[in-house]
Amino acid sequence: MVALPCYLGISTLLFVIGLFGALTKRNAIVVLMCIELMLNAVNINLVTFSRFIDPQALLGQLFVIFTIAVAAAEVAVGLAIIIVLNRYRDTVNLDDFTWLKG
Amino acid sequence: MDGAQTGAYAAFGAMTALVIGGGLGVVFFRNIFYAATSMVLCFLGVAGIYFSLQANFLAVMQVLIYIGAVAIMIVFAIMLTRRSQMVDTNRFVRSLSQLAIALAAVTCIGIILIELAIFAPWQISGKVPAPDITRFLGEAMMSRFAIPFEIAAVLLLVALIGAVMIALEEVRKS
Numbered sequence: 001m002v003a004l005p006c007y008l009g010i011s012t013l014l015f016v017i018g019l020f021g022a023l024t025k026r027n028a029i030v031v032l033m034c035i036e037l038m039l040n041a042v043n044i045n046l047v048t049f050s051r052f053i054d055p056q057a058l059l060g061q062l063f064v065i066f067t068i069a070v071a072a073a074e075v076a077v078g079l080a081i082i083i084v085l086n087r088y089r090d091t092v093n094l095d096d097f098t099w100l101k102g
Numbered sequence: 103m104d105g106a107q108t109g110a111y112a113a114f115g116a117m118t119a120l121v122i123g124g125g126l127g128v129v130f131f132r133n134i135f136y137a138a139t140s141m142v143l144c145f146l147g148v149a150g151i152y153f154s155l156q157a158n159f160l161a162v163m164q165v166l167i168y169i170g171a172v173a174i175m176i177v178f179a180i181m182l183t184r185r186s187q188m189v190d191t192n193r194f195v196r197s198l199s200q201l202a203i204a205l206a207a208v209t210c211i212g213i214i215l216i217e218l219a220i221f222a223p224w225q226i227s228g229k230v231p232a233p234d235i236t237r238f239l240g241e242a243m244m245s246r247f248a249i250p251f252e253i254a255a256v257l258l259l260v261a262l263i264g265a266v267m268i269a270l271e272e273v274r275k276s
Contacts, residue, residue, distance in 0.1 A: 013125070023208070040144070047152055
């Protein structure tokens, strides 16, 4: 059995990659993809804790099921918003969306 | 026993390569369609990690939901928003200072998290998980976690109807 810190290390790396992408990409769809990567990293953490610290009650795995449901809802709404923005402005470049700037 | 340990480590290394490689691909491919494909690879690696943690139900859910639904939805969105050609559709921000700040912040967070993972006093339990995890999860969701389960169902319904309404706006006006 691989030790607990190895799994946490993988999930940290994935989270950091996703965060870097979400902060620095210009395409709205890629930012959404990077947020999915971060959610997956969190899920790895939850499953790891469920396996190593609390293997009988499996609360972490139950939590992951709800996280996946919320993530699916988030992707649906996010992509709908991106498609509408693309219809109005004919671009998905985040630098062009500055309507809320005074 | 030793062979099993080696096998576990080899599988873990392969999964790590898949997850990290896929994640890096999402960020560094210039073509957005390649980025979506490498995101699928990353999700496959995460499913493998769930398998190695004996979370079989979650591994199958990961493949079904993330690869079957989320990735397809993202590919559809790429198709609906694309312009003349695919090359150079996945660029970084222009300003170097923004890149540098993001890199510094991300490095700090990564170092803190990895240090926590290594040095925190985890209370590792020696018990083995229940043999029939899927049955256990199903019974828990129908008894003790029935209310969160229903709330998640309502949330999904509301979000999907909302997504359809948002995307339909133009058709309704005309």
